[in-house]
Amino acid sequence: MVQPCSAVIIGVGPERGLGATLANHFAAEGLHVFIAGRSIEKLQRVADTIQHKGGLVTCMVADATIESEVKQLFEAIRCSNSVLQIAVYNVDSNTPAPFLKTGTEAFTQLWEQNCLGAFLFAKQAIVSMQPNRQGTLIFTGATASLRAKPPFTAFASAKAALRALAQGLAREYSPKGIHVVHTIIDGVINGDRAAQQFPEYYQAKGQDGLLKLEAIAETYWSIHCQHPSAWTHELDLRPYKEPF
Amino acid sequence: MVQPCSAVIIGVGPERGLGATLANHFAAEGLHVFIAGRSIEKLQRVADTIQHKGGLVTCMVADATIESEVKQLFEAIRCSNSVLQIAVYNVDSNTPAPFLKTGTEAFTQLWEQNCLGAFLFAKQAIVSMQPNRQGTLIFTGATASLRAKPPFTAFASAKAALRALAQGLAREYSPKGIHVVHTIIDGVINGDRAAQQFPEYYQAKGQDGLLKLEAIAETYWSIHCQHPSAWTHELDLRPYKEPF
Amino acid sequence: MVQPCSAVIIGVGPERGLGATLANHFAAEGLHVFIAGRSIEKLQRVADTIQHKGGLVTCMVADATIESEVKQLFEAIRCSNSVLQIAVYNVDSNTPAPFLKTGTEAFTQLWEQNCLGAFLFAKQAIVSMQPNRQGTLIFTGATASLRAKPPFTAFASAKAALRALAQGLAREYSPKGIHVVHTIIDGVINGDRAAQQFPEYYQAKGQDGLLKLEAIAETYWSIHCQHPSAWTHELDLRPYKEPF
């Protein structure tokens, strides 16, 4: 009997968000998709859509920064007896502020959500993937992963920490068959979050000025499909109009 | 009547080489492929294979560093009345040497082949693509594009010049609809060149220790297919075993 | 009456260590030096030497990762009624380990010591320096600030976070007159720590294969002395023999 294949995405929120889009894409490719996030309502809505289209999906409420919850998520995957093919750390937390207005708690929380959670998630993903000597582990980065500019200093510090983590993991686990990827999303994603948080910016950017969700998902999938003799570790994704 | 689509690749040599593989791949996707290089014999052999498989191909002998020859190449494309979709600058010239053993001519030639030729090629490609506000322009880079190590200092200098050229072009032409890509091939390509030039290294690397030609071509194609709202400008490609 | 000038260094340990050497150098330049670290015995020994040479020094036991202790340190400086000229974050904590052997606590602690402490320290330093629109804030980085290699992934992640913090602060506070510097110490420092922790490596490197403490201190001082029209934000320091 052929073992089913699975994917896991943590950081799944609104239906028009990157996590949900990746889940839909991977489910459409035939993977059993495990989706995790902090809101069961949001997860349920995403799951309903996937199931409606005939996909196989499991919801898990999990805070990426809490080790026991991340462990439970991966235990559920292991119990499903599937072969984990893709794991995406898609948590992205950003609170712009001038440096002196950035509290210790806020600074710590940004690091926990953007980097510590990735550490916890990567550990479980590697433990799951290692016996099969295969699997793709993707971390979603941002413009700030490469450059720290106020008022995004705290965010950039956390994203730079994530990037280095991804790079170290690639050096350690590529030779063991695990494809570690760091993406740099350089621009604003055309999803619910931007529409709600910065409606004017969202309007001003116009058609193709924001990253289309499905376009990002296609690149994630094609990077996952790369032959091990020619793996990409890092790539940027940017609307053609975006200055950089 | 629908206008046919075309691709152009300069730096096409041995059949088991990246240029030839890209040509085969693009022809199989239905593009009229223009291939250019310095040896008519090599070009003809590549063309025969493509035609044999039912592809449409045109050979042009051209030295990438000679402006008039590059112009002629693109005039042939314009005469074909096709829409140029992809242009790949695939010339790669490397002559390792200690610094004091690197002659002025050798230093200049590496720059001419890796960078000046790309400048000439890019100019013609942009002139062809600009009226349609579309097209993908890919430059093949190397490990040395990012780091200069002896005995590759002269090569690294030329490749760094190429990378900056590609980056400046991306900033200038992305907003005008032209997708400019720089790839970093970090490892040795599993082709005729390595097999002949470093047979022992070639043997030692073994299965998947060298970049498979077709694997690279697939990534080039998928980057070309990206939606303009989420374009990649730079990505690395590396065998999973390759230390970096 | 002229206000005295002061410097503060956190991360002062053994006498033959970078923190102690900077303290001696700054005291010799006539600054009142505040030195902080976790061991009163070590601080006292450093202070004795400085006082013996006629320098002015104040010891403060402080854990850089505890906000209240960092605050107390700067309150002591403010009470001294001196003008804070230089603040050096010199805490450097490194525990190499394969990724799966890196515990959550160890990962977190490396970040706290290399980055969170720098955040707390920078905040107080900026609050002290801002009214005068002058002062130099230096963060000591490492090879790993730029590249993450196992078994240093956790360390590299923390150091990359520190580097981004320093960069964001430079962009925010340079225009306000505060000189923010990030140094990349690329090699092993010729001090007590290396001598004790890796005695064989220490022996093998030989004369000038390790960074001389006083040589680093001289560069720190000359960077501090730069005219505001030509400030350095980042520089590397490396033994001439060190491969990179």
Place this chain on the structure above:
Amino acid sequence: MVQPCSAVIIGVGPERGLGATLANHFAAEGLHVFIAGRSIEKLQRVADTIQHKGGLVTCMVADATIESEVKQLFEAIRCSNSVLQIAVYNVDSNTPAPFLKTGTEAFTQLWEQNCLGAFLFAKQAIVSMQPNRQGTLIFTGATASLRAKPPFTAFASAKAALRALAQGLAREYSPKGIHVVHTIIDGVINGDRAAQQFPEYYQAKGQDGLLKLEAIAETYWSIHCQHPSAWTHELDLRPYKEPF
């Protein structure tokens, strides 16, 4: 009898320029200074000032891109029987233009002046310094060395080529005792060139918004004076007000 020490700077033009300022600074430190450039009138004016202050200076008309002229320059130094301590490649040529308006000749010339000349100069400097296993070789870079932005694409390509050359040389010659340095001048220098070429910009930047010539020279000198156990290869220099 003690052998005298010397310095050489190529790219010496107006009196209020970086080349001239370095020459004055090195002469004041007691070095016999060889200054080279294309205009004998300009060189003579710089030399007169140095001699007037009691310095030892030799003028040589030389085009940095012509190998024989660079050789003659260094033969003059060898004939002087001095020990060459510092060699600065200070040629900086920039002609902003949109890509399609950049001619092949202009593109080539920018590379020749910013990179090929540095190659020729470095070769002679290394040949002179190698027997003594000492000396400092400095290349003046720019913002564009790290980032290519239109209309500076051609300039950035040339400066990136120079940076890689400097990096390769550092890796090859540092272990042989030659200190190779690449500086990134990130801003406009407060000299005659800017005053004449962009008078409005020059006015607008105001006090300390432009890099002071003497401030740059001081950093060059202090980098030259570094102990070999703690050498800097690359550093940026930027007015405190300059956004980056």
